[in-house]
Amino acid sequence: xxxxxxxxxxxxxxxxxxxxxxxxxxxxxxxxxxxxxxxxxxxxxxxxxxxxxxxxxxxxxxxxxxxxxxxxxxxxxxxxxxxxxxxxxxxxxxxxxxxxxxxxxxxxxxxxxxxxxxxxxxxxxxxxxxxxxxxxxxxxxxxxxxxxxxxxxxxxxxxxxxxxxxxxxxxxxxxxxxxxxxxxxxxxxxxxxxxxxxxxxxxxxxxxxxxxxxxxxxxxxxxxxxxxxxxxxxxxxxxxxxxxxxxxxxxxxxxxxxxxxxxxxxxxxxxxxxxxxxxxxxxxxxxxxx
Amino acid sequence: xxxxxxxxxxxxxxxxxxxxxxxxxxxxxxxxxxxxxxxxxxxxxxxxxxxxxxxxxxxxxxxxxxxxxxxxxxxxxxxxxxxxxxxxxxxxxxxxxxxxxxxxxxxxxxxxxxxxxxxxxxxxxxxxxxxxxxxxxxxxxxxxxxxxxxxxxxxxxxxxxxxxxxxxxxxxxxxxxxxxxxxxxxxxxxxxxxxxxxx
Amino acid sequence: xxxxxxxxxxxxxxxxxxxxxxxxxxxxxxxxxxxxxxxxxxxxxxxxxxxxxxxxxxxxxxxxxxxxxxxxxxxxxxxxxxxxxxxxxxxxxxxxxxxxxxxxxxxxxxxxxxxxxxxxxxxxxxxxxxxxxxxxxxxxxxxxxxxxxxxxxxxxxxxxxxxxxxxxxxxxxxxxxxxxxxxxxxxxxxxxxxxxxxxxxxxxxxxxxxxxxxxxxxxxxxxxxxxxxxxxxxxxxxxxxxxxxxxxxxxxxxxxxxxxxxxxxxxxxxxxxxxxxxxxxxxxxxxxxxxxxxxxxxxxxxxxxxxxxxxxxxxxxxxxxxxxxxxxxxxxxxxxxxxxxxxxxxxxx
Numbered sequence: 066x067x068x069x070x071x072x073x074x075x076x077x078x079x080x081x082x083x084x085x086x087x088x089x090x091x092x093x094x095x096x097x098x099x100x101x102x103x104x105x106x107x108x109x110x111x112x113x114x115x116x117x118x119x120x121x122x123x124x125x126x127x128x129x130x131x132x133x134x135x136x137x138x139x140x141x142x143x144x145x146x147x148x149x150x151x152x153x154x155x156x157x158x159x160x161x162x163x164x165x166x167x168x169x170x171x172x173x174x175x176x177x178x179x180x181x182x183x184x185x186x187x188x189x190x191x192x193x194x195x196x197x198x199x200x201x202x203x204x205x206x207x208x209x210x211x212x213x214x215x216x217x218x219x220x221x222x223x224x225x226x227x228x229x230x231x232x233x234x235x236x237x238x239x240x241x242x243x244x245x246x247x248x249x250x251x252x253x254x255x256x257x258x259x260x261x262x263x264x265x266x267x268x269x270x271x272x273x274x275x276x277x278x279x280x281x282x283x284x285x286x287x288x289x290x291x292x293x294x295x296x297x298x299x300x301x302x303x304x305x306x307x308x309x310x311x312x313x314x315x316x317x318x319x320x321x322x323x324x325x326x327x328x329x330x331x332x333x334x335x336x337x338x339x340x341x342x343x344x345x346x347x348x349x350x351x352x353x354x355x
Numbered sequence: 356x357x358x359x360x361x362x363x364x365x366x367x368x369x370x371x372x373x374x375x376x377x378x379x380x381x382x383x384x385x386x387x388x389x390x391x392x393x394x395x396x397x398x399x400x401x402x403x404x405x406x407x408x409x410x411x412x413x414x415x416x417x418x419x420x421x422x423x424x425x426x427x428x429x430x431x432x433x434x435x436x437x438x439x440x441x442x443x444x445x446x447x448x449x450x451x452x453x454x455x456x457x458x459x460x461x462x463x464x465x466x467x468x469x470x471x472x473x474x475x476x477x478x479x480x481x482x483x484x485x486x487x488x489x490x491x492x493x494x495x496x497x498x499x500x501x502x503x504x505x506x507x508x509x510x511x512x513x514x515x516x517x518x519x520x521x522x523x524x525x526x527x528x529x530x531x532x533x534x535x536x537x538x539x540x541x542x543x544x545x546x547x548x549x550x551x552x553x554x
Numbered sequence: 555x556x557x558x559x560x561x562x563x564x565x566x567x568x569x570x571x572x573x574x575x576x577x578x579x580x581x582x583x584x585x586x587x588x589x590x591x592x593x594x595x596x597x598x599x600x601x602x603x604x605x606x607x608x609x610x611x612x613x614x615x616x617x618x619x620x621x622x623x624x625x626x627x628x629x630x631x632x633x634x635x636x637x638x639x640x641x642x643x644x645x646x647x648x649x650x651x652x653x654x655x656x657x658x659x660x661x662x663x664x665x666x667x668x669x670x671x672x673x674x675x676x677x678x679x680x681x682x683x684x685x686x687x688x689x690x691x692x693x694x695x696x697x698x699x700x701x702x703x704x705x706x707x708x709x710x711x712x713x714x715x716x717x718x719x720x721x722x723x724x725x726x727x728x729x730x731x732x733x734x735x736x737x738x739x740x741x742x743x744x745x746x747x748x749x750x751x752x753x754x755x756x757x758x759x760x761x762x763x764x765x766x767x768x769x770x771x772x773x774x775x776x777x778x779x780x781x782x783x784x785x786x787x788x789x790x791x792x793x794x795x796x797x798x799x800x801x802x803x804x805x806x807x808x809x810x811x812x813x814x815x816x817x818x819x820x821x822x823x824x825x826x827x828x829x830x831x832x833x834x835x836x837x838x839x840x841x842x843x844x845x846x847x848x849x850x851x852x853x854x855x856x857x858x859x860x861x862x863x864x865x866x867x868x869x870x871x872x873x874x875x876x877x878x879x880x881x882x883x884x885x886x887x888x889x890x891x892x893x894x895x896x897x898x899x900x901x902x903x
Binding site: 074075077078080081103104105106108110111112113115116117118119122123126148159160166169170172185217218221222223230231255256258259260261264265268271272277301322326339340341342 | 389406407409410411438440441442444446447448452454456460461464465467471474477478480481482483485486488489493494495496497498500501504505514517521524525526527528532534535536539541542543544546
């Protein structure tokens with residue numbers, strides 16, 4: 066299967082281990098990711114906050130590049146990018162005057178044909194959970210994980226058209242297929258503070274703190290994410306949250322693709338587990354996985 | 356301003372002459388955002404679940420109500436515009452399907468265009484710096500963005516230790532990638548509102 | 555004997571029972587069919603009633619006695635309608651019971667198939683089906699019965715929060731209409747909890763409370779003023795399990811401020827919807843239902859659904875017990891008037 070790949074700025078930067086593990090896992094599953102040549106930033110959250118048309122144009126240019134590659138579908142591993150691409154696509158499809166203006170800007174017909182999916186969606190809807198289960202050579206038995214979807218992977222439901230926005234299950238099912246044990250917990254689809262880690266750190270300490278506390282109460286040994294913003298907020302601000310709440314968490318924040326790779330037999334180093342601040346390496350090595 | 360009970364009182368309490376209000380603001384929102392505020396049931400489900408409502412001066416429900424009553428001034432000046440994290444929980448739960456996040460984007464854009472100073476200066480600055488990066492290179496180099504942001508806000512040592520740790524983990528790249536098609540970028544930004552070139 | 559006309563009443567809740575009593579009392583035969591194994595319908599599941607705190611079991615016992623006394627009424631429990639076709643001035647109806655079928659000739663039909671509750675798991679934000687102690691209003695009625703029976707022996711439920719309009723008045727995820735009875739039964743449920751457990755705390759989240767009925771406003775006020783149930787105006791946004799309890803987040807829309815309640819139990823007043831049986835019956839008798847599946851009425855004849863077909867109770871729209879009984883009597887009056895015509899012909903057919 067050939068799918069256009071929109072890594073987004075984070076996967077070329079802070080989330081390089083997400084990029085690496087995503088590519089490894091896709092190759093393993095026979096998905097040929099073709100990175101969009103000359104893609105541009107999706108603009109989240111700055112563009113849509115200050116200039117709606119700009120945000121749709123940024124997305125439309127990327128969707129048009131996919132069309133030029135003769136590919137039908139683009140996948141975005143980052144929930145923020147997914148949300149912006151999907152929103153741009155929705156606007157082009159439902160707002161004719163916007164579509165016309167944007168077509169003039171990108172000098173191409175509005176790319177309404179291109180389908181947008183997030184990476185988790187690609188796995189559960191295109192590959193299928195049972196096909197993934199068959200590839201598991203190292204079941205992640207006994208690992209208690211909090212599947213964290215965050216706010217934008219499933220929202221708004223009207224636009225995202227993926228899973229359920231309040232009690233999503235796809236990541237839980239995927240983790241189960243890997244042999245792990247997803248916990249039942251409260252904050253799987255609440256917000257961690259998104260793009261405010263640098264500009265309004267207090268917001269992330271408040272919202273991210275609620276997420277960490279909920280995962281702790283549910284008995285999770287790690288939180289599994291599908292978004293670089295969630296990973297960055299919960300990992301890099303965890304120390305500050307611990308100080309703020311007077312509570313040790315020590316919770317690794319892991320990309321789901323890293324766990325897929327681990328279950329498929331790749332090494333911790335290949336999957337970039339060493340790149341995270343609250344490292345899962347000890348937890349995983351204790352179990353003889355490495 | 357907090358009163359004796361510690362409860363924040365709202366600054367815009369004054370008599371609104373309802374019969375003197377036309378429906379231009381609701382119409383404007385309908386045209387721009389495709390949202391009919393008359394469908395609002397005023398139930399408050401948006402506000403109850405809002406990620407940041409604890410630090411909002413005007414709740415999402417009140418935002419919709421103020422649109423109904425044509426109160427543009429408090430809407431463009433409100434702190435909530437800059438405290439909103441765009442998580443979309445409000446609109447996703449709205450029983451009338453009102454896209455409140457889109458309304459917030461629209462109001463923020465309008466306030467910005469009118470030059471109304473953001474109450475959370477650093478949020479607006481962060482957005483501006485980010486757009487500056489995109490305008491120049493088509494992409495964002497996160498590490499550089501954060502360093503520039505901290506320098507601009509005079510917080511020279513904020514996150515310095517964190518930055519060093521992330522650099523050692525191979526998470527911050529010294530160079531940023533650029534896109535080749537500059538012409539596309541120029542056109543995309545030409546159409547967008549003029550703002551000061553980022554230095 | 556064959557000249558005595560027969561009415562088939564489908565559903566033996568308060569509406570169907572009342573219709574059967576009236577038609578039987580007027581000297582016509584009645585076949586009262588219900589899929590359950592006894593009479594009473596959903597009323598059997600309910601604990602107490604509004605606005606007079608009466609026991610629904612007493613009402614069921616009274617109506618059952620009237621039915622049993624009337625030799626013209628045949629009760630067919632554990633029975634469903636399998637097929638129906640027009641046959642002369644009536645219908646040939648196939649009834650199914652325990653895998654066996656039988657045919658009857660009905661000169662008129664009353665549909666009284668009741669309602670069911672909207673599936674509250676659609677609201678993932680409330681965690682119904684995901685979290686313990688989030689129940690719908692009928693499940694809570696069962697708990698109330700249990701508590702009432704074991705009075706003094708059960709621990710207090712602690713803090714109970716009631717959410718109204720779950721599925722009602724929601725054009726995004728639910729139904730646009732008001733389910734009409736939830737305001738009243740929620741007041742009753744909360745009032746009962748406070749009576750059984752005076753030290754418990756009860757909160758009712760509401761958008762408006764609609765108490766349009768005889769003694770209804772007084773009933774709700776008494777629950778607030780004498781039983782101290784707290785009413786909070788605002789539709790809850792989220793239920794989050796925390797520290798073994800359920801943290802509820804909402805806005806108090808009168809204050810315009812976020813509020814939280816740590817509750818031990820959440821009761822969802824799920825919308826009233828017609829059951830799948832009602833749709834099937836409507837198809838069999840070729841009568842119209844509205845877009846939600848409620849049986850539609852003929853203009854000027856609110857109890858009439860089609861040719862010799864009438865209806866009563868919640869299969870036509872959400873209605874309280876008293877209203878269902880009144881509608882049952884009205885549908886019975888239509889049938890009796892029809893049967894009283896020379897040759898049983900409808901004047902305005």
